[in-house]
Amino acid sequence: MHKVQVNLRKNSFLLFVSFLLFHSCKAPADKLESPKTEQSVVKTNYLALESWADAPRQRIETWMKEVTDSASPKFIPVNDRIAVFDNDGTLWPEQPVPNQVIFAIDNLKAISSAHPEFQKDQVLKGILNGDIDPMKKEGIKGLTKLVNASHNGQTEEAFNTAVRNWIDTARDQKFNKLYKDIIYLPMIELLNYLRAHDFKTFIVSGGGADFMRVWSDEAYGIPPYQVIGSYGDLKYEVKDGKPVITKMAGQVYVDDKAGKPVAIHRFIGKVPVFCGGNSDGDQAMMQYTHGSKYSSLNLIVHHTDSTREYQYDHKTLSGHLETALVEAREKNWMVVDMAKDWKKVFSFQ
Amino acid sequence: MHKVQVNLRKNSFLLFVSFLLFHSCKAPADKLESPKTEQSVVKTNYLALESWADAPRQRIETWMKEVTDSASPKFIPVNDRIAVFDNDGTLWPEQPVPNQVIFAIDNLKAISSAHPEFQKDQVLKGILNGDIDPMKKEGIKGLTKLVNASHNGQTEEAFNTAVRNWIDTARDQKFNKLYKDIIYLPMIELLNYLRAHDFKTFIVSGGGADFMRVWSDEAYGIPPYQVIGSYGDLKYEVKDGKPVITKMAGQVYVDDKAGKPVAIHRFIGKVPVFCGGNSDGDQAMMQYTHGSKYSSLNLIVHHTDSTREYQYDHKTLSGHLETALVEAREKNWMVVDMAKDWKKVFSFQ
Numbered sequence: 001m002h003k004v005q006v007n008l009r010k011n012s013f014l015l016f017v018s019f020l021l022f023h024s025c026k027a028p029a030d031k032l033e034s035p036k037t038e039q040s041v042v043k044t045n046y047l048a049l050e051s052w053a054d055a056p057r058q059r060i061e062t063w064m065k066e067v068t069d070s071a072s073p074k075f076i077p078v079n080d081r082i083a084v085f086d087n088d089g090t091l092w093p094e095q096p097v098p099n100q101v102i103f104a105i106d107n108l109k110a111i112s113s114a115h116p117e118f119q120k121d122q123v124l125k126g127i128l129n130g131d132i133d134p135m136k137k138e139g140i141k142g143l144t145k146l147v148n149a150s151h152n153g154q155t156e157e158a159f160n161t162a163v164r165n166w167i168d169t170a171r172d173q174k175f176n177k178l179y180k181d182i183i184y185l186p187m188i189e190l191l192n193y194l195r196a197h198d199f200k201t202f203i204v205s206g207g208g209a210d211f212m213r214v215w216s217d218e219a220y221g222i223p224p225y226q227v228i229g230s231y232g233d234l235k236y237e238v239k240d241g242k243p244v245i246t247k248m249a250g251q252v253y254v255d256d257k258a259g260k261p262v263a264i265h266r267f268i269g270k271v272p273v274f275c276g277g278n279s280d281g282d283q284a285m286m287q288y289t290h291g292s293k294y295s296s297l298n299l300i301v302h303h304t305d306s307t308r309e310y311q312y313d314h315k316t317l318s319g320h321l322e323t324a325l326v327e328a329r330e331k332n333w334m335v336v337d338m339a340k341d342w343k344k345v346f347s348f349q
Numbered sequence: 350m351h352k353v354q355v356n357l358r359k360n361s362f363l364l365f366v367s368f369l370l371f372h373s374c375k376a377p378a379d380k381l382e383s384p385k386t387e388q389s390v391v392k393t394n395y396l397a398l399e400s401w402a403d404a405p406r407q408r409i410e411t412w413m414k415e416v417t418d419s420a421s422p423k424f425i426p427v428n429d430r431i432a433v434f435d436n437d438g439t440l441w442p443e444q445p446v447p448n449q450v451i452f453a454i455d456n457l458k459a460i461s462s463a464h465p466e467f468q469k470d471q472v473l474k475g476i477l478n479g480d481i482d483p484m485k486k487e488g489i490k491g492l493t494k495l496v497n498a499s500h501n502g503q504t505e506e507a508f509n510t511a512v513r514n515w516i517d518t519a520r521d522q523k524f525n526k527l528y529k530d531i532i533y534l535p536m537i538e539l540l541n542y543l544r545a546h547d548f549k550t551f552i553v554s555g556g557g558a559d560f561m562r563v564w565s566d567e568a569y570g571i572p573p574y575q576v577i578g579s580y581g582d583l584k585y586e587v588k589d590g591k592p593v594i595t596k597m598a599g600q601v602y603v604d605d606k607a608g609k610p611v612a613i614h615r616f617i618g619k620v621p622v623f624c625g626g627n628s629d630g631d632q633a634m635m636q637y638t639h640g641s642k643y644s645s646l647n648l649i650v651h652h653t654d655s656t657r658e659y660q661y662d663h664k665t666l667s668g669h670l671e672t673a674l675v676e677a678r679e680k681n682w683m684v685v686d687m688a689k690d691w692k693k694v695f696s697f698q
């Protein structure tokens with residue numbers, strides 16, 4: 001039995017978790033859109049689980065048949081069909097370093113000309129000159145400096161524009177593709193498959209909500225109001241007659257580990273019946289999903305494919321997977337062996 | 350120009366706002382359900398604004414025509430059609446005292462046998478014996494005691510059941526109806542009308558999110574994940590192998606005044622284009638809506654009908670309406686004169 005208090009006030013713990021967080025996310029998206037809009041790469045034919053090997057596909061389809069058949073004792077009413085997904089390592093890659101850290105560095109550079117004060121800080125100055133050693137030396141403090149300088153003090157509008165510009169142009173080094181084009185095709189099929197069966201799909205990620213919301217609809221067909229992530233303080237004011245919301249340094253809600261079921265309660269208000277994740281950070285929301293009164297399905301993406309993607313689990317800080325794998329075996333959660341269970345990883349491969 | 354910092358850490362201010370809050374909400378709902386479910390009183394024929402007088406109906410319809418006509422310069426893409434509504438005094442009454450306070454008192458009584466410690470507190474003991482004078486004497490402190498004792502320390506499941514039982518049985522004294530049956534028919538029509546035009550409808554209320562979410566779908570057709578309200582700390586733990594979320598006394602996020610646009614950013618991530626409210630507590634989210642890049646519509650319900658409902662504005666603490674009315678005149682926001690503009694207030698009248 002473990003007991004976790006979620007009120008993360010203590011700065012040291014908070015920053016440590018932030019650090020873990022930032023070492024557990026990375027990358028990309030195929031052009032999709034929510035049902036009503038155009039530009040969709042994930043078209044109707046992606047409603048079937050075509051990129052899945054037979055065994056995992058059948059397991060998902062069997063569960064789906066049971067929970068959507070109104071004559072079945074396992075039937076789940078439409079209003080209770082809530083599906084939650086981690087993002088980094090579950091919908092897009094999180095190696096070798098979380099994409100949001102790349103964005104933070106790129107955005108620091110993009111806004112630096114308007115911030116001469118960055119040059120006075122050794123960490124920020126180093127990053128701007130391509131030297132991240134001073135940041136590494138300061139550890140969590142250094143990373144926090146980067147995130148604060150690149151994310152906070154910006155208006156809602158300015159930050160959205162910055163993320164928009166970045167996601168439309170920034171490329172991953174391994175695949176030489178836009179980050180938003182490097183998303184897991186089988187998971188996109190799964191999102192569509194769930195929605196085709198009247199599920200509401202939510203992201204519940206340790207990444208920043210403000211960062212993900214800009215492109216989640218385009219990438220995954222998940223609108224911003226179904227994106228839950230880490231979030232910080234905000235300030236509302238009317239400036240020269242114009243309402244302005246500004247992102248503030250301050251208390252951060254870390255949507256990871258026990259923070260995930262708490263955020264699900266806070267933002268969704270229902271216990272999920274489907275949960276997809278890939279790390280121990282998702283274990284608490286899988287327990288929570290497992291505790292549903294309905295027949296639930298938990299799915300863990302196990303990164304076993306060093307050729308097509310990355311191979312890692314318990315030896316990485318980023319996307320660390322160890323205790324969740326043990327609990328998955330005990331409770332018969334579905335573990336997806338990426339190398340074996342996915343016929344395709346990305347649409348471009 | 351006003352500037353409001355939203356980080357509400359200071360207990361005194363927080364409690365004062367809580368007090369105002371609790372003095373600005375009250376009551377009921379016609380049996381409706383979200384699109385996919387049955388039991389709906391608000392049927393397809395409520396898609397038209399039939400309970401509205403001609404002038405306000407035409408104003409709403411004209412705006413709707415402009416923003417949904419793809420050939421119009423005022424066209425709003427479906428993904429950006431976000432409508433937000435206050436609850437107390439906007440969708441259901443808030444006089445003479447907020448319904449959630451009645452629930453708090455009723456629930457205190459309901460759970461008191463399991464809490465002998467309530468008898469040791471003069472305020473709680475008084476309430477249990479039908480004497481609210483000790484609570485009144487302690488002012489904010491007394492009210493906080495009531496809310497804490499009746500809301501917190503309860504699991505998600507227990508609290509949901511308590512609200513469910515209450516909303517299914519508790520009756521308002523003026524109308525002798527279930528609270529959930531005393532909802533404004535013209536606003537239900539408006540919610541349906543907006544949804545029929547592909548708007549997403551959200552509640553953004555000073556009331557407790559956990560309280561509203563239990564019945565918002567049935568009453569308004571608004572699912573729990575589109576209900577934003579005040580919220581407190583939560584604890585997640587695994588108890589005897591079962592995941593449990595418990596409501597904790599602690600820091601409260603007060604979703605009122607400047608807290609409303611901040612919560613809209615935090616939960617929705619888009620600037621609304623429609624906002625319905627009734628008090629100065631809704632003014633900030635109306636400014637925020639007014640600041641949309643699209644043609645927006647703000648609507649203020651002005652309680653002018655002492656016969657069919659209640660007559661009040663600037664003289665009440667509960668639902669105080671004064672500065673928002675001034676700004677409404679300056680900015681041509683729509684002010685609904687309940688007595689003149691609503692042919693019917695409730696479906697049962």
